[in-house]
Amino acid sequence: MGLARVYNERVFIKELHPWDLNIPAALEIQKKLSQLVQKEGSIQEVKLVSGFDVSVNRANEARAAAVTLSYPDLKLVERVTVKGNAEFPYIPGLLSFREVPLVLAACRKLKLKPDLIMVDGQGIAHPRRFGLACHLGVLLDLPSIGCAKSPLIGSYAEVGENPGSYSEIHIEDGEVIGAAVRTRMKSKPLIVSIGHRISLSQAIEWVLKCCIGYRLPEPTRLAHLASRAAD
Helix, strand or coil: CCHHHHCCCCCCCCCCCCCCCCHHHHHHHHHHHHHHCCCCCCCCCCCEEEEEEEEECCCCEEEEEEEEEECCCCCEEEEEEEEEECCCCCCCCCHHHHHHHHHHHHHCCCCCCCCEEEECCCCCCCCCCCCHHHHHHHHHCCCEEEEECCCCCCECCCCCCCCCCEEEEECCCCCEEEEEECCCCCCCCEEEEEEECCCHHHHHHHHHHCCCCCCCCHHHHHHHHHHCCCC
8 A cells, every 4th residue: 555556546637617718607617616525524544745836927927836745754756847828817716717727737747646635725715615725626536725825705813823723714604614724933824724525624734744844834835836946
């Protein structure tokens, strides 16, 4: 088992919708696919964790990175990048239609299938409960976690100063959509939310397990660096 298992598996991508879309169609897809998000899950064994990020310049030229680390030692085992154009406009709440096609192109180059993925973006802490981490989690059918640098919606109480402290993020009707998690002393909290096939408590636990002294968990931190690296 272990790594021997995943060396024989590749990432499978579900083709659930086209990408050449206008804004109303994108909104409808989010509403429809949000029904597929599983907000619970049981992760039995994690040997590989992948992080994804995309950088886009002012000319809409983009670079997507997929970085896979072994767990629990968090050592780099695979890193791929792809270049392309960000075809969909930048619209808060619709970021996945701008970035996910490029991330999927990177996923197609991966030789290893991760057990868990982390995304530099929102999960269900999103107006339609279907942020970037949900979109990728559903299309890849993998447990996924949103690790955003700032909140998109909701509010939360002050977070304790010690790493590991967190405060639940609520919306007006009282629904809990995520947590503001202190991952590093004197750093702003990270916005953690369910992507797919995982509970919020598990998502918080895994984010903290993958933080090694930085604000960002190591998979998304290294993906961030890879997406901005010069050739």
